[in-house]
Amino acid sequence: MNVGPQDAFRALADPTRRNILMLLSAEDMSIADVAAKFDVTRSAVKKHLSILEEGKLISVRASGRERINHFEPDALRAVSDWIGFFDQFWDERLAGLKRAIDNNKDKS
Amino acid sequence: MNVGPQDAFRALADPTRRNILMLLSAEDMSIADVAAKFDVTRSAVKKHLSILEEGKLISVRASGRERINHFEPDALRAVSDWIGFFDQFWDERLAGLKRAIDNNKDKS
DNA sequence: TTGACATGAAACCAAATGGTGTTATATTAA
DNA sequence: TTAATATAACACCATTTGGTTTCATGTCAA
Numbered sequence: 001m002n003v004g005p006q007d008a009f010r011a012l013a014d015p016t017r018r019n020i021l022m023l024l025s026a027e028d029m030s031i032a033d034v035a036a037k038f039d040v041t042r043s044a045v046k047k048h049l050s051i052l053e054e055g056k057l058i059s060v061r062a063s064g065r066e067r068i069n070h071f072e073p074d075a076l077r078a079v080s081d082w083i084g085f086f087d088q089f090w091d092e093r094l095a096g097l098k099r100a101i102d103n104n105k106d107k108s
Numbered sequence: 109m110n111v112g113p114q115d116a117f118r119a120l121a122d123p124t125r126r127n128i129l130m131l132l133s134a135e136d137m138s139i140a141d142v143a144a145k146f147d148v149t150r151s152a153v154k155k156h157l158s159i160l161e162e163g164k165l166i167s168v169r170a171s172g173r174e175r176i177n178h179f180e181p182d183a184l185r186a187v188s189d190w191i192g193f194f195d196q197f198w199d200e201r202l203a204g205l206k207r208a209i210d211n212n213k214d215k216s
Numbered sequence: 217t218t219g220a221c222a223t224g225a226a227a228c229c230a231a232a233t234g235g236t237g238t239t240a241t242a243t244t245a246a
Numbered sequence: 247t248t249a250a251t252a253t254a255a256c257a258c259c260a261t262t263t264g265g266t267t268t269c270a271t272g273t274c275a276a
Contacts, residue, residue: 009120032251040235041237043254044234073194073197152265154223173223
């Protein structure tokens with residue numbers, strides 16, 4: 001049961017995991033495929049992939065002896081939404097800027 | 109030296125810190141003020157605030173013996189931008205929808 | 217000046233994290 | 247059948263993390 005974006009935020013906190021995610025967004029890859037792109041062992045990569053899966057940022061399907069890891073964009077929505085709450089603040093700033101510009105326009 | 113959104117992602121990984129951030133987005137608060145809202149010691153809250161400050165998600169100004177913590181929306185831009193990279197995946201989905209709608213419009 | 221208050225800083229602790237290497241199991245290919 | 251391959255599952259390790267308590271310092275108020 002996912003009670004919010006916690007697992008996704010957790011998964012995104014590590015730079016290696018964020019890079020794995022970008023890789024997987026381009027194409028599905030086996031664990032060994034992913035590991036080949038990084039300077040750590042398969043074991044370490046496997047752990048990262050498990051954490052990404054917990055955060056529902058990827059899904060895993062078996063194909064013979066391989067596990068194919070597939071990027072799942074939907075989980076990023078929860079994160080994006082959480083951050084979206086704060087949009088009001090820079091919107092306000094932009095509104096302030098717009099007001100200043102408009103005032104200046106009035107004087108010309 | 110901030111080399112990207114790493115410190116911000118790190119800061120956002122903890123749920124208490126995310127809640128502190130929402131509090132501070134509503135109003136500036138001293139450490140004791142923030143601590144009063146959570147079930148942990150001032151010390152723990154102070155550490156969270158330090159990490160938020162490292163991630164540039166808040167700024168701190170001294171006011172007598174108090175330190176006033178102030179939400180800084182800009183740092184969330186880097187995070188938002190990183191996630192924005194993946195918008196293409198939703199966009200593709202939306203584009204498919206738009207195409208369908210446009211096709212339907214042409215027929216009318 | 218003196219006591220109360222807000223914070224900073226340090227020492228300490230248990231648990232989580234990111235990493236390793238080893239071993240077992242399942243699957244493929246010869 | 248057998249050897250090689252891909253992964254899972256452990257056990258282990260050092261460091262980080264989130265928390266605590268204690269003590270020192272700076273500031274306000276009487």
